Amino acid sequence: MAQTKFDRQVEETTEALAFGIGRFLGGRDMDGVKRTDATFWHPGTRVLPKVEGSVARSSYRAGWQRLALRMTFLSAAGSGGWWTWENQETARFWWEHRDATLQTLQPGGIGAASAAAVGGLAYGLLTRERRELMREWVTPLHLALAQPLGIAEQTDPRRYLHVPKNFSDDDAQIRVDLPVHLRFSRDLVADLITQKLALEGVTFSWNPAGRKPHLLVKKTRKPPKKAAFKDASIRDLVAKAPESAPVIGIGTGGKTVSVDLDAESPHILVNASTGGGKSVTLCCIACQMLRHGSLVYILDTKRISHPWANGIPGVTYCRDIADIHDALIELGMEGRRRVRVADELGIGADPDAIGPRLLILLEEVNATMKQLARYWERIRESGDPKVSPAIDALNEILYMGRQVRMHVLLVAQSATARALGGPEVREQFATRILARYSVNAWRMLAPEVHPAPKSTKHPGRAQVVIGGTARETQVLFFTDAEAREWATSRPPSRGKKTPAVPATPAPVQLPGPAEDPQATQTQPSSTGPEAPTQDALPAQRATAADPADITATATPPANPAPVNDQAVGLRQAHEEHLPEITVAALRYARANDRSFPAPAGKRGAELLYRVGDLKRWARNRPRSAVGSTDLD
Template sequence: MFAPSPATGSRPVRQPTDWRKVGRRAAFVWRAVSGDTLDGKPRTDRTWTHRGTPLTTKREDGRMPHSWDSLSRLEMAGLRAFGGFVATGTGVAAAVEPSETLQSLQLSGVGAAAAAASWAGFRGMDGVVTWKHRKHWIWPLHVVLRDLLGLPEGVKPSDYLKVPADYAERAGDVVRVELPGTWAPGTDASAVVQAVTSKLALQDVKATVRLKGGKHHITFTQAPRAPQRVMYSDPEVAERVHKAPASAPFLGLSHRDVAVSIDLDDESPHIMFSAAPGGGKSVLAKAFAAQVLHHGGIAFLIDFKRTSHKWAYGLKNLMYIRSEMDAHFLLLALAQEGNRRMAIAEENVHRELRGEPPLPMGPRILLILEEANTLRKRLAKYWAKNKPEGTKGNESPAVEALGEFLFMGRSQLMHALLIGQSLTAQTVGGPEMREAFTARILARYTQNAWRMLVPEVSPIPKASRHSGRVQIVLAGQAHETQVVFMTDEEAKAYATSGVVTNVPSIEQLMRGTDTTNSRHSEGTHQGEQVVSDTTGRPLRVVPDPDQGEPAAPAEAAPISLSQAARTVCAGVAGPAQPGVDTPQEKRDLMALRNARSRDKQFPDHVALKGKEKLYDPTELERWARNRIKASAESETAETGTE
């Protein structure tokens, strides 16, 4: 049953040598010491002395090889020999001095762990800081380039793309694209250049293809960017402002110090400015308005925040509106002024046909709407509370008047500067009203805001956090611009120099008073202009019976300050402080007298009764509503902060 046991002292039978197995082991050892791949399958075209061609692969699955596989065989053999020596030395030391070796390994492990933790922390923090940059800019570009360049599957953007997070604000070499080693000289790189330029929204760049040695790449050199600051105090900037024509105020400097402006007569009669808080909205409005006023224009500023433009306090050629009531009547008056100017434009056509000189249109009118996001809502609330009984419709006539104003423009010399944070079509008054703004300025914008306001401009330029850096979009092109900065004193001085035109009151506009008779320069005045049609009859505007507002309010008789303290300005001093028993009327009179001497926006007297000055009660009432210390009881909507 059982095989006999081998005899004692007999030798075991030797198995025949498997030379194939020996050969495989020898080949493995040879590949290990010679720096070849351990499985013998080539992954790159590296040699003993040359590294593998960048961004190429010889893997069977076509995937991108590891960076180790691109080292030359001698480099890889040296690294493996060094690792072997370290392992062997550690083993010998452990056999001879085990305790000291263990302590050394512990210290080395702690150091290695600390280094690994530092590296991981750096990479993690860098990933958190740059993830938006990689998500919105690097990855979309990589998706396009990997097909254009024929890159292996699995290649990472960091393997061949170098795009710093602040590339949009740098000058010089800002972007570098590594090309595959198989890229032959003479290959058309226009598709790659177009992809990089469009995906990164580069402006004013030059692409250079370099095929030197084994590292082929394309470098994108960006022209000098817009300056960090454009100060009016700089003599060169001031000279540019002074040389700017009346219809095209100087806005700032773009790349290569190119001056940027928007011609109100030829390019866009109205301008829209959308920006997040701190984007320079008030700075641009100040510089723009000061230049319009300097050339004889007049401005109306609606600012429900009440203090956005301190430089404009007390200007004779600018009316500062802070209440819904005055904003309501101002828009109605401007619509009537627009109708009057349209009649003048029609008359000028007939005069041109007859070879007669044209009638003067009047001064250029600039309407500035600060924080326009709340304008329509405030006007609607005011109209809902104050509309006459029996009036049909809930739409505020002031909103309709604003629409009429926007549909006018270059021929009537009437312009609007709309400023806000999120200027949706509903905020402006409808898509057709927003289309009146052919020039649009954006700063610190989101991609949603860009797609909403200027969808025709693609790709979206990278938004800058630099104060005063804006994108001026005109005729489908975006121009990165650094806005000119004027101090309050500089803006006021420039606005009151040159030709100064006294701004008419709201009542004068609604009565159709000619606005060309109040312009003066260096103490001289122009005479009144008579406007008539072809039959010699005075031009007049027929009020719309459905508008619900009188076209020409009755002119009130002038009153003294003591009368104003009892009537239109009653309570202007506010409630009495504890312990004060002075009558309210006396305190109101004292407040009016103090304001007359201190407040630059206090209205001028219109007549004299002996030595006593008399004032327009309507102007006094408007001053009381719009003065800085007035309580905004009717202003309940939020306006945000700049």
């Protein structure tokens, strides 16, 4: 039997009524259009795609909230109807005497209207700043972020942009709720937030995990403009620093920024362009380590990067590329020796038994690595490996590091993988200090930190990246005199028994020179740190500390020693080995240059010096010497 028109109308009405009741009880829009991502239990934050027109604020409410409001109004209407039904005579009387009823209600109505007007005015005044914030800042930011985040423009900005009225204050925090799909460019979003809200010096904390990903934007407190060591507070801070954790500088909020060479990172990479404070940073760390008894090797082809270190006990300053080559080879052998010692001592051994902490300052690695490669090409013989053994030794030290208490502080203007010997070598530097960096340099050395903080030309300002976190830091500044004074002093006792003569740190045992294979490997003297450590026999230097105790050489040996091991006076050294340096200059250097080698013997009243020591001193003088083996 065909369905009649009346039956169809009844069916459609029943269906519409059923859907209406379901929408009413489910807290959904009564027209059946789902406009937001709100559910029955959770409020909405986004307008769904393909929704046209404006969206009422009620559409963002959770279903149970809308149901509660509807039931409240329905209950109020039902209560009014029930009261009217139960009091029909009273209701009929009010209706028939409307004038009297209105006159009776007039005072209450005026009071209610006045209260509503006052309340509306107060609400307008109290929310004026909020409305201005929405109009001037939040809404424009929403229009800029809608497309990059994939959010409909009809979305209420207040649902995902939580911007406080004092968002420009130092302690303010901005929260942006992110879409779950996370298909957007972080750099673009961060740049838009910075520009639209006119923010400077902010940090972005991305929290993509879970069902509520969000972004926190905080304004960072700047480090101090200066961090001079002469300030009493800075000096006390450095004095209290642990032996293995030198202070690098002062960060935001006055917090100390340091790196623990034992627990965090055995090696440090400093990447900065010209004038970025590379040598200042190394000076800051090295003088603190020297104060605690560490040995420092400065490999400086520029020759003048660290004038404060000249003649300081415990410092070996290599300026000539040949000496840098030899020093790296010996340091590599020392590292292997320490590995054997650590293996013999076993777990739980005293670290001091392995040897004193050894710091290697490698300046301008971009130029130094090229010079080492060219120098090896020039001196290597048939059958020698193509790769410089000095570069291999440096790589070995980088891989050893922590356990053998050998630490590399490497300086580069551009620390590319090619310059350092490969990406695996660069990964050995868990601590990276960047100053006056480019965007490419940041992406290369700290890609895990984004967006990249803006580089600054403020003197001494750097970014210290440790464990995927960048901390803006004002690096400590030592004058040359302060660095020398701090490096040569010794910290007060902290409950440990100190030796009777704490003059110099225990010397590192380095192997003898390559040209004298019969030399025994003993400890070099620590009284002449800039004196040669490769060309001289350690046993000979150990007896040359005090010229007053030196006895005259009796008769020459039957078999003459190699040229570098011969003992000569200053005049003979000038005539036969150092013709470019006058006798007067040699005598002046002996009296005034702390790095001048110690005498190796006496011939009557004349002091004798080892030829190898004098040659090394001549090559490594702060000013460039004629006949240097520098290739550039």
